[in-house]
Amino acid sequence: MSYSIGQVAERTGLSAYTLRYYEKEGLLPFVQKNASGLRVYSDSDISWLSMIECLKATGMPIKEIRQYIEWYKEGDATLSKRLELFRKRRLTVMQELSKLQKILGKVEFKIRLYEKAVAAGSLQAVDGSEEINQLREELFGDPNYFPEVEEKKAV
Amino acid sequence: MSYSIGQVAERTGLSAYTLRYYEKEGLLPFVQKNASGLRVYSDSDISWLSMIECLKATGMPIKEIRQYIEWYKEGDATLSKRLELFRKRRLTVMQELSKLQKILGKVEFKIRLYEKAVAAGSLQAVDGSEEINQLREELFGDPNYFPEVEEKKAV
DNA sequence: CCTTGATATAGAGTAAACTCTAACGTATAT
DNA sequence: ATATACGTTAGAGTTTACTCTATATCAAGG
Structure with a gap:
């Protein structure tokens, strides 16, 4: 399935402003645009948003979330960095709890x-x-x- | 016991800047000043700071903490308002947990x-x-x- | 075709909570 | 008494994460 920015806003509870802002900050590098320049979100983009909201809820700032996404884009060479990142997040969340x-x-x-x-x-x-x-x-x-x-x- | 702003900063982990900022925002209305204008913190002020940090940790913004302190200053007429405030904080913390x-x-x-x-x-x-x-x-x-x-x- | 509503961009504005600067006063150890 | 550290104020600056504005384009129904 594919979705307009308004549909994604509705579904995620984020405003369209915020969705564009996240994209500008490099958090959503996979969102497509159609021939007229309108954003077209896929289910995978929704999953990314779900992950982003999860990391945000652990107290992670947007800059660091972008770092994670850049590591993802670099592929399997960064697997252990990403593992370490999630272990740190676990520690943070446990301390916060x-x-x-x-x-x-x-x-x-x-x-x-x-x-x-x-x-x-x-x-x-x-x-x-x-x-x-x-x-x-x-x-x-x-x-x-x-x-x-x-x-x-x-x- | 009484303490200078630097001693309070050391003890609480807050910066002296932050302590002055809290005072300016009305969170510390009981801090005294000596003849030369230097702040003199009492143990009671430290207790207030401990309470402020607690409310902050529940996600309460500074404006609302000031409201609580104003209610405190108004005395027993606001007891039920303060009780309600803490009940709301409990709910917020439980949801966050x-x-x-x-x-x-x-x-x-x-x-x-x-x-x-x-x-x-x-x-x-x-x-x-x-x-x-x-x-x-x-x-x-x-x-x-x-x-x-x-x-x-x-x- | 025209209107209405959604979306695009660039860039400005906002809110919260600090954080620091500048210029000056105080305390204290040598 | 003087250097050094610590403290004072008013007010400016910073950071983060949005949030909105202005202006323009796109999409769909009548």
Whole structure:
């Protein structure tokens, strides 16, 4: 099947502006144009977009995604570079997952705190309480925790 | 304890530029200045920074963090607004976690694919294979999956 | 043929979150 | 007391990823 830019925009949730921008940035080197210069997207282009969105979701900037696509175009000589790239992405995603788990714990602590505060009609009445302090201790240990700095200390 | 801007930068991993920027944006309304105009940070300011970094990690923009801080300054009248804010943050983080889990699956699929390709010395030799196609099917169903669009369909 | 709507290009504009510069004041160790 | 490091402000600059504008061409129905 083949698709117009509008159809691809509809299907992917990206705007036509964004699709042209991606192409200009070298992320979609395989999109064809017809005799009148209109873009014609194939199913393969849709797959590429799906992969691009995946890499973007791992926190990868557009420049690096272009690098991956250039490696792809260079063929089997770059297989191990691409493997290494995906391994790095896996590490990034796993770190982000564990960071977000901790963040979720902190947010849930705040929800419990504010549920109590709303019930009591006052934040001060509950913030220093035994129960809340113990919970805070369990969740954080150090109440002022800066993960970025901890990582540097660990290295 | 009290700290200079440089000490806070060291401790939090944020630059002094960023700390001043946060203050200008209304995120740190409690930082004091001494007689000569130098900033003096307290432990409470460090706690606020820890909370700000937490909210930022949930994907919250600075404008909305300022809103939260303004609600805090308004006192107990805004308790339920703040509770609602944290509940929304919890939802956002949970959605991001589940998105990242899916992304991780896709990245791990690519790693397996490229491990085989590196071993075979060729991507084509493995990409269409039974084993890989089955794995792809199990992992994705639809090979071109656009979560943002799916969400819209679901609503 | 004409209108309407989609698409083309080049290039300007936007938003967020920093990041830095310039010119000047403060703190402290020799 | 003076060099050096650290801090102040206002405001300009940067980066990323879009997002839009202006102007022109293309496609399809009446």
